[in-house]
Amino acid sequence: MNWFDVVSAACLVTGCALSLIAAVGLIRFPDLLSRMHAGTKPQVFGLLLILVGIGLRLRDWSDVGMLLAVAMFQLLTAPVAAHMVGRAAYRRGAVRRDTLLVDELTPVLEAERRD
Template identity: 50%
Template sequence: MAAGVGALRFPDVLTRLHAATKPQVLGLAVVLLAITLRVPAWGVVSTVVLIMTFQLLTQPMTAHMLGRAAYRTDALRRDLLIEDDLGRDIAEHEEEDDGAHEDPSR
């Protein structure tokens, strides 16, 4: 429910993405805990640990990549950014690329 409310009420892609990913991981953890408490067998526990580990490793990376894609396609409100580290890094990288492609005879 928190993810749904956040997706509807937050103003841009990055805040909606944050609202969608955090409750999803917490909800999965609670469901997996309930499964473990209901069926406390070693096979179930090991499977639950693998699922949660995989989720904790992949969910932040997925959110990060979606956020970068939204940034590069201008699908977010830059006025809401507190600090634009990615914009600064992209500008520095483009300057380096421009300097490397200049004509050395000049």
């Protein structure tokens, strides 16, 4: 057993734990914005750690290239999707505005309505 296997196993276990934490957060968190946070940040980082662990284990350039493509696609799509879901939920009134620390969208939406 070499150090690649040890680092790979650590990345895989940590990535799986973060993905599990994201799943529990989706079930346990009370509101939409908290669930969105749980569904994107730990899940994306967990997937990246899993991909690093697989890449260290396989060590073949064609496989690593495919893993990089998956990682880039995930990094590009997950934040954009979460942003769009949050913005749509805010516009529909599904977000509790009393829990927001900063509300930058209300003045923008009011300015759009006036125009």
